[in-house]
Amino acid sequence: MAEILKMFVALIEILKLPVIDKSNGNNFSSVSSVAVFSSAIFVVTLILIRLLYVIYCNSRPLSKRASKPVSTLIILGSGGHTAEMLNLLAVLQKDRFEPRFYIAAATDNMSLQKAQLLENSLIAENATRVPNTAQFMKIYRSREVGQSYITSVWTTLIAIVHALWLMIKIRPEVILCNGPGTCIPLCAIAFIFKVLGIRWSSIFYVESIARVRRLSLSGLLLYKLRMADQLYVQWPQLQHQYPRAIYVGRLM
Numbered sequence: 536m537a538e539i540l541k542m543f544v545a546l547i548e549i550l551k552l553p554v555i556d557k558s559n560g561n562n563f564s565s566v567s568s569v570a571v572f573s574s575a576i577f578v579v580t581l582i583l584i585r586l587l588y589v590i591y592c593n594s595r596p597l598s599k600r601a602s603k604p605v606s607t608l609i610i611l612g613s614g615g616h617t618a619e620m621l622n623l624l625a626v627l628q629k630d631r632f633e634p635r636f637y638i639a640a641a642t643d644n645m646s647l648q649k650a651q652l653l654e655n656s657l658i659a660e661n662a663t664r665v666p667n668t669a670q671f672m673k674i675y676r677s678r679e680v681g682q683s684y685i686t687s688v689w690t691t692l693i694a695i696v697h698a699l700w701l702m703i704k705i706r707p708e709v710i711l712c713n714g715p716g717t718c719i720p721l722c723a724i725a726f727i728f729k730v731l732g733i734r735w736s737s738i739f740y741v742e743s744i745a746r747v748r749r750l751s752l753s754g755l756l757l758y759k760l761r762m763a764d765q766l767y768v769q770w771p772q773l774q775h776q777y778p779r780a781i782y783v784g785r786l787m
Contacts, residue, residue, distance in 0.1 A: 740765070
C-alpha cells in the first residue's frame, strides 16, 4: 500500500501543470494543455483510488454471502494441477458453485476429460437434477514448452485476446486456480475488470502441495501484485515466508 501511495505522489509531481505565460500569444494552446493535463490527472487519480479500494477489499476477510449460487470459473492445468483441483472440487458444496466453467489449455487433452468424468459422476449421484451446470472450454497457451521467445510474443498476444473474450463471455463471480500458467491472463483481466468496475470476481488461488519452500511463478505473481483475494498454501514454512498467504494444511 505504501509503495502505491509513493507512486501516486511521484505521478502528481510529473504531471504538474505548466504556468501560463500571459505574455505569450498562444494562450489558447496553453489553456488546452492545462485542460489535457487536468483531465489526465483526474482520470489517473480516479483509477488509483479505485485500485487502492480493490487492494483494500482483497486484503480483508471475506464476508459471508447469501446462499445464492455463484458462477465459478475453474482453471485446470496439465499433470498434477488438474488432479489437485479435482480433489479440491470433490469436497466443495457443488450447489453453491454453479454454473461451473472449466477451462484448460488448448493443447491439454486430458484435463477437460477428467472434469467431464467428475461432472458425470455428480449427475449419476442425483439423476433427477438437470445437468446444465457445467461448461467446458479451452484457451490458447501464451507459450508452449520449448517454444522460442520470439514466436511466443505473437502467441501471448493471441492468448490475451482469447482470455479477454472468455472473461467477457463467462463473467464469473468466483475464480478457482492452483498454478497453471493459463490462469495468469484470466486472473489479470479479472483484476482489471475489478478496478474498472466492470465485474467483481473473487480470485482464490491454492498453491500446489509440491511447493514447500517457494511459491510457483503463478502464485508469486498473484501474491506480489495482490490480485488474489485469498491465496492458500499447504505447508507452514511457506506461509511464514509469505505472511499474507493462508495456511490450510495438506489437501491431498
